Amino acid sequence: MSQIGHAEPHPPLAHASLELLAMALRARPTTVTELAILARATPAELRDRLAVLVELDLLALRGDDIGYRPPAQTVAALSARVLGDAAHALTTSLAEVDTLLTALPGLITSDLVGSPDGTGGGRELFHGPGAAHDLWRSLILQQHERRSACMMPDARPVLVPDSPLSDAWRDTLGEAEMQVRAILSLADMTRPESRPMLEAARASGVEFRAMRTPPSWFWLTDEAVGLPLRWGDPWPTSALLLRDEAVVSLMQGLYDTWWAQAATLAPTAHPWDAVLALMVDGATLEAASHAVGISSRTGRRRIEAAMDHYGVVGAVALGAAWQRERALSAS
Structure with missing residues (x-):
């Protein structure tokens, strides 16, 4: 040191x-x-x-x-x-x-x-066209909690309606209450044919955010992580399920960073949009609130709700997250 x-x-x-x-x-x-x-x-x-x-x-x-x-x-x-x-x-x-x-x-x-003893050490390998789905099924069925997170640069295999993978995914999501965070590509989130599966997934407890180019496919729970054998693979045909606390902790930290950077694509305007638009242009909270016809107290509550929504702290981080969402929604 x-x-x-x-x-x-x-x-x-x-x-x-x-x-x-x-x-x-x-x-x-x-x-x-x-x-x-x-x-x-x-x-x-x-x-x-x-x-x-x-x-x-x-x-x-x-x-x-x-x-x-x-x-x-x-x-x-x-x-x-x-x-x-x-x-x-x-x-x-x-x-x-x-x-x-x-x-x-x-x-x-x-x-x-x-390995001299030939043991897997909490590792499972999956190969073939269904490797990504088989790993996900193993991950979800063996975990003790209902929380998981994933990143899919190419989610078409599960978003195309009436395909074997999308049907199996929807059936599994409907088996129990689940809390899933999913980062998809902007293209997948905005493709019209994706809408039915996205709505069904949201109804089952999946929360989506979008990135222009997610770094790689992977699945993550509190206990395990599923990685492609080639990092950066958008939908792997060879994948590794790893139950190692150190690696899981690392991936959780990276995922939280990517989640904060990704944008939510809400179908309707947020109640804080007008206030934030003025504040981004340099107005104070009080001035922006008065300009849109609300009290400073109501404006402050809307800003607090916006920070909770985007998972950020501070006006600078909030403005950046809000502008990123608007840029992605407009593209």
């Missing part, structure tokens, strides 16, 4: 290092010499890549001996560390987190293949 309390900068993470780690996790060589043979390289040629992995606690080295660490916990802890230091280099840090998330499913799969 530095004297001001921030972690010292860690070395850049390259795909070559992650590929070497995945190879090591699968084959479990016990020495650098054995790993070099597998990689068709000399130990000296691997030195830089191994140094990065050791520095990031993804591998341990004692002389020539290699020690292995569970990739899920390490990646989650490292991602949290990267985000915690994001003030120093925000763009680079977030790009590195995306690299880690991209690599995470593949690293866990490699670890599963090479």
